[in-house]
Amino acid sequence: MLVQTKSLSFSYPGQETLTFPDISLSAGEALLVLGKSGSGKTTFLNLLSGLLTPKHGQVILDGTILSDLRGQRLDQFRASHLGIVFQKPHLIAALSVKENLEIARYFVKTKGNPIPSLLQELGIEDKAKASVATLSEGEAQRVSIARALVNSPKLILADEPTSSLDDEHAEIVIQLLKEQAITVGAALVIVTHDQRVKASISNVVEVKHR
Amino acid sequence: MNLVKLSWKYLTFRPLSTGLNLLLLAFGLSIITVLLLVQDQLEKKITQDAAGIDLVVGAKGSPLQLILSSVYHVDFPTGNINMEEAMRISRSRLIKQVIPLALGDNVQGLRVVGTNHDFLSLNQAEFASGKPWEYPFEVILGAESARILKLQLGDTFRGSHGISVGSHEHEQHPFKVTGILAPTGKGIDRLVLTSIESLWYTHEEADSIPTSSIDLPVSTHGFPPSGQDREVTSLLIQFRNPMGAIQLPRMINSGTSMQAASPAFEMARLFELLGIGVKVLQGLAIVVILIAGLGIFIALYNSFKERKYDLALLRALGASRMQLVALVVMESILLTTLGAGLGLLMGHGLLAVLVAFTTQEAFSVLQPWVFLPQEGLIIGYALAVGFLASLLPAWSAYQTSIAKQLTK
Numbered sequence: 001m002l003v004q005t006k007s008l009s010f011s012y013p014g015q016e017t018l019t020f021p022d023i024s025l026s027a028g029e030a031l032l033v034l035g036k037s038g039s040g041k042t043t044f045l046n047l048l049s050g051l052l053t054p055k056h057g058q059v060i061l062d063g064t065i066l067s068d069l070r071g072q073r074l075d076q077f078r079a080s081h082l083g084i085v086f087q088k089p090h091l092i093a094a095l096s097v098k099e100n101l102e103i104a105r106y107f108v109k110t111k112g113n114p115i116p117s118l119l120q121e122l123g124i125e126d127k128a129k130a131s132v133a134t135l136s137e138g139e140a141q142r143v144s145i146a147r148a149l150v151n152s153p154k155l156i157l158a159d160e161p162t163s164s165l166d167d168e169h170a171e172i173v174i175q176l177l178k179e180q181a182i183t184v185g186a187a188l189v190i191v192t193h194d195q196r197v198k199a200s201i202s203n204v205v206e207v208k209h210r
Numbered sequence: 211m212n213l214v215k216l217s218w219k220y221l222t223f224r225p226l227s228t229g230l231n232l233l234l235l236a237f238g239l240s241i242i243t244v245l246l247l248v249q250d251q252l253e254k255k256i257t258q259d260a261a262g263i264d265l266v267v268g269a270k271g272s273p274l275q276l277i278l279s280s281v282y283h284v285d286f287p288t289g290n291i292n293m294e295e296a297m298r299i300s301r302s303r304l305i306k307q308v309i310p311l312a313l314g315d316n317v318q319g320l321r322v323v324g325t326n327h328d329f330l331s332l333n334q335a336e337f338a339s340g341k342p343w344e345y346p347f348e349v350i351l352g353a354e355s356a357r358i359l360k361l362q363l364g365d366t367f368r369g370s371h372g373i374s375v376g377s378h379e380h381e382q383h384p385f386k387v388t389g390i391l392a393p394t395g396k397g398i399d400r401l402v403l404t405s406i407e408s409l410w411y412t413h414e415e416a417d418s419i420p421t422s423s424i425d426l427p428v429s430t431h432g433f434p435p436s437g438q439d440r441e442v443t444s445l446l447i448q449f450r451n452p453m454g455a456i457q458l459p460r461m462i463n464s465g466t467s468m469q470a471a472s473p474a475f476e477m478a479r480l481f482e483l484l485g486i487g488v489k490v491l492q493g494l495a496i497v498v499i500l501i502a503g504l505g506i507f508i509a510l511y512n513s514f515k516e517r518k519y520d521l522a523l524l525r526a527l528g529a530s531r532m533q534l535v536a537l538v539v540m541e542s543i544l545l546t547t548l549g550a551g552l553g554l555l556m557g558h559g560l561l562a563v564l565v566a567f568t569t570q571e572a573f574s575v576l577q578p579w580v581f582l583p584q585e586g587l588i589i590g591y592a593l594a595v596g597f598l599a600s601l602l603p604a605w606s607a608y609q610t611s612i613a614k615q616l617t618k
Contacts, residue, residue, distance in 0.1 A: 051526075051613040072530045079528020086616055090523045094223035095216070102211035107528035147527075 001060075002027050003048075003155050003187045008057035010043055017055065020044050021205045025187035027154075030178055032198065033191040035207035041191045044207055045159050048189060050078050062154045079108045083148030083186070085158040085177070089140040091132040097143050098128040101150045112151040113184065121183075122146050122176065138169050145173070149180050156181050158190045162197060174200045213533060217541040224513065228545060231505040235549030235595070236556055238498030239588055243557025244564075245491055246584055251576050253481075256282070259397045260473040262332050264455065267296065267462055268444035273471035274480060280311055280444040281473050283321050283397050287313045290441040291468050297433050299462060304454035305447055310433055312406045313443040315369045317385075320355045322369050322402045324409035324442075327430040330391075332446070333398040339363055340389030344427050346408045350389035354399040361387050369402075369412065383411065406434050406442060499595060502549070506542055507599035514538070514603045521607050522615030531608050538604040539597065546596030550589040 003025045011017040018040040025031055035041040046052040048059055050066040059066040061081055069077050091100050101115050119125040122142045127135065135143065141161065148156055158177055162170035174190070174197055181188035190197060198204065221228045260281050268276040269289030278285035293310075300308040309332060312324030323329070327342050340363045343350060351361060361367060366384040385404065393399055405428035429435060433442075447470075449455060455472070462470040514521075521534055529537075562578035 046613045049526075051616075075525065075528050075530055078526070084526060084616075086523075090519050090616065092520050092523070094219045095211075099211055099219070103216060103524070104527045106211045107524070107533070 001025070002062060003189075004058075004060040005048070006058045006060070008044070008047055008054050008059065010040075010047060010052060010055050018043055020047070020057075020207060023189075023205060025155075025189070027185040027187060028182045030181060030188040030190070030201050030203060032201040032204045033189060033207060034193065034195075034198070034204055035191075036193060039207045041193070041207050042159065045157055045189075045191045048155070049082055049084055049157055050074050076108070079104075080110055080151055081154045083151065083153035083156045085141075085145050085148045085156070085161050087160040087163060089137075089144040091135075091140055091143055091147075093132050096129050096131060097124065097135070100132065100143060101147050104147050104150050108151045110151055113149055115146075115150065118146050118149060121180070137164060138172075141165065141169075141173060142176070145176060145180070149184060152184050153186050156186050156188045158188070158192075160192050160194065161190065162192065162194050167196065170194070170196055171200065213537050213540060214544070217537055217544055220513070220517075220541055221545060224509070227505075227509045227513075231502055231509055231545060232549050232552065234498060234505055235502035235546060235592060236552035238495045238502055239550055239553025239592060240556035240560055241491060241495035241498065242588055243554055243585065244561050245488060245495070246582060246588070247557070247561055247578070247580070248576060249488065250582055250584075251580070255396070256477050258395070260477070262448060263446045263473050264449045265447040265458060265470050265472055266444055267291070267299070267447060267468050267470050270467065270469045273469060274476045276444065276469065276471045277473050277476040279313065280446065281397075283313075283323070283401060287443050288469075290443050291445075293433060293436070293440040293442050295466055295468065296442060296445055299458075299466060299468075300433075300445070300447075302454075302458065302461075304450055304458055306450040307448040308432070309446040310406060310442040311444050311446065312409045312441075315371060315409060315412070317355075317367060317369050317402050318359060320352075320358060320400060320402050322349075322404060322409065324404055324406040326405070326432065326434075329403065329446075333394060333396055335394060335398055336392045338390045338392040340387070342430070343388055343403075343405050343408075344430075345425070346405060346411055346428055347383050347385050348388045349385045349402055349404040349408070350391060351387060352391050352399040352401045352403070353393035355402050356387075356390045358400075359402075363387055363390065371413075405429070410434075410436075410440060499591070503595040503599045506545060506596060507602070510538060510542060510600055510603040511606075514606055518610065518615050521610045522612045525610055525612045526616060531610075534607040534610060535604045538607045539600045542596040542600035543593060546592045546599075547589070549596075550592035553592070554585055554588065 001024045003023070005020065005023050007022065008020040009017050020040070023031060033041060033044060043052065047054050050059065050069065053067055064077065092103065095103060098115060105112060116125065119128055122145060124139055124142050124146070127139060132140065156177065161173055161177065165173060177188055177190065178200070190201065263281055266276055266280045268280060268287070269291050271288035275285045276288050279287040296310065307328060309325060309328045313321065315322040330342060338353065340350065351359065359367065364387060366386045368384050391398065407428045459470040459472065462468055524534060558578050561576060565576050565578055
C-alpha cells in the first residue's frame, strides 16, 4: 500500500470532532472524496498532506507516518512525496511558467520530471516563457498540475480541481490527473463536491459531518 | 532558480515602487557621500597648507580674511604692513622663522606671491625642472600654474595688478620662468612665486628703479634689504617654543598697527560657522534615508499582504520558515545594496560635476574619484536600514500558515 489512513479524526478548537473513513491506495489508483460544503473535505485533505496534525489516527505515506515528522523534515517530506493541486492555481505572478516549476524543484533538490517534457504532456510547452498573468484559467490550472507533478510525487492531492471549469475542461483535467498519476506511479486523491467527476472515477468515499 | 533570483524577480515585478525607493535611498546616501568627501578633502587640505605656520601677521582687519589670503590664497589681502615695523617684531626671541609675503598681483587669475626661498622649504616643494629665482623678475611656477599658463623654462610673461583676472596689466619688465615645481597637492601648485623685490620693482615707475639694483641678486632669506620705506603684505611665523603662542599675538595686536591671527584657530572658527550648514544637510540626508527605509518597509509590507498566498505556497512546496524569512530580508538587502551602490556613484558623480563647473578655486582642488574608508560605513548604514525595514514583514512571513492561506 502506498497510501493508508487509520481511524483519522480531527477537531477544531471548540467544535465537534470530525472523523474520517479509512482509505488505502496503491500506485496508479485514484480515489474520489465527495462531500458537501462544510463536511470536512478540506480538513481531510489537509490531514492527508500533513498540513494539519490529526487528533487520533495516522496517515501512512510510502511507509512513513506523517504525524511522526515535524517542522522542516515534514516540509521536505511533503514537498518531495506530495503533489498538491489547489482549488485556485496559486501561481507566483512574478515568475514565468517555467520558473514556477523550477522554484518547486529548488526547495526539494531532486531530479524529478524533466520540466520541458512535463509541459509538453500537459499541452502548454509553448507557454514556458510566458508570464503567468497572460494564461487562461484552464492553462493556469494545467501549470498548477504540472507543478504538482514536477517532483515525481507518490501521492497527488487535488482540492476541487474542476470547480471553476466547464464540463469539457473538467473532463480533460480529470483525465490528465489520472494519466499523470499512472505515468509517475502515484496514488491520486481528488476531493470535490462536483458530481461530474463521479463519472470518471469509480472509487468513491464520502465524508459526512456526524 | 534560487532564493536570490526569486527575490530579484519580486523586485523587478514592481519596477515603479522598487525604482522610487532605490532613488530615494541613493539620493540620501549621495548627499552624505558628497558631504563626507568635501569635508575630508577640505580638512586635509586645510591642515596640509597650514603646516609649519603658527601665526600670520598682517594689516588690521578680519583675522579670517588674513588667514584665507596669506595661507590659502583665496580671499583678498587685508592690506599692506610697513616693513620696518614687521622687521622689528621679527627680532623677538620667541620666533624661529619669519617668511615675508608680498601679495596683490596675478597672472591670468593665478596669484603671484613675492617671498623668499624659505617659502619653498616650508611647502617642501621640489623642482620638476629649473632652479629658484636669483635675480629680480625671475619666477618659478607651481605645477598647476605651469599647466594652466602653458609656460616652459625660459618663457617670459607679464603679470597684472590685483588678484582677479582682467585687471590692468603691468607694462614694465616681464617675468621670466627659471623653475617649475613638482606637484605637491598643496596650494603652492596654483601659485606663481618670485622675490619680493620683483614685485616692488613692477609697481614702480620704470625710471625710478635704479638700473643697478635690477642686475643685483635678490635676497633669499629673511627680509630684502632696502634703502627706501617699503611694504610687505603679511608674515608667516613659526614659533621657537609654545610661549610664542601666548605672548606674541597679544604683543602684536595691542603693541603694533598690525594684527596676528592663528591659522588653526581661525579655521576652527570657520568650520564651526560652516558646521551648522553641514549639520543641516546631514540631518536632511538622514531624513531622506529614513523615508527611504520607511518606503522600503511599506513596499515590503504591502507586497507581503499580496503575497500571503505565494508565501504559503512556497511553504507547501517545501520552503522552510527560515527560507521565507531569508527571502523577505534578501529582497530588502538587495534593494538597499543597489541603493547604496547607486548612492555612492551619484555622490562621486555629483562632486565631479561640481568640480568641473565651479569657478570657485577652493572647490577645484577636490578630487571626486577618491574613495574613503568611511564610504564602507555608508553601505553599512544602508544595509542596516534595509535589514530593519524587512524585520516586521519577515516576522509575518515566518508565521505564514500554509493550511489557512491555501485552503481558503
